Amino acid sequence: MALLYFAAFGILFYAQSSLWESVFHEYVLDVRPRGRLAGFRHSRWLSDVWYGAFSHGTLHHYLTFRNDYARQFADEAERTALMARLSAFLTPAQFRDAVSAQYGNSLTWASTRYCGLPIWLNLLWLFAAPGPGEAAAIAIADLTCATPYLLFSKYVHPYLHEAYDSAIARAPSPVRHLLRSRYGLAMRVSHFVHHRHPTHNFNLHIGADIPRRRWLPPTDEEWTIMLRIGLIKPIHRARLRARPLLGHGF
């Protein structure tokens, strides 16, 4: 029975987190109306929302990786100039967050109090569990199937912005295995397309972009660029094109 609970809640939690990531990324992190965002900045309740949108939608998308998808700063002078601008513009706490999250390339654990909302809410299911075995199954399903989007944003995303060989050489063992898998390659390719088309491909936790009609496969030109900058290798393109991954055709 506990196994059945794990399978059922695992599927539910995976799908729910993928949907949350896709929606949250589109409507909070990449939100466009700047006037509304400016209001959030000074709101007691919404300053975290403003900072999340600034950190990802502005800092990561537009103030870093400016000329090269696989290089955060052209040189040290560019990084120093950005730090000077940020320290004048952000509160001291936000500035510390920006630096520790690598200028929007990763995230801080503090930000998981709102972007991790489904993971915390899933724990309410524990009250509906008929016994301790089923409760353990729900807790394990939450830990393993609901959390990937947060772990991917914090630990995997920086390697998606690196040439494949360099990422494989630098990444710690579990991340390296993920980066080599078809799932990791799909994330890599999908995220490259997201930076060129910020209205699509919101998921790293792959799934919900398809039913939300936000999935764009790379064009021939984009495949050529990814191959040229070493983001992928020809064999990766063949692996992804061999068959769809969770409905995503390449």
Ligand SMILES: [Zn+2]
């Ligand atoms: Zn984005």
Ligand SMILES: [Zn+2]
């Ligand atoms: Zn990115």
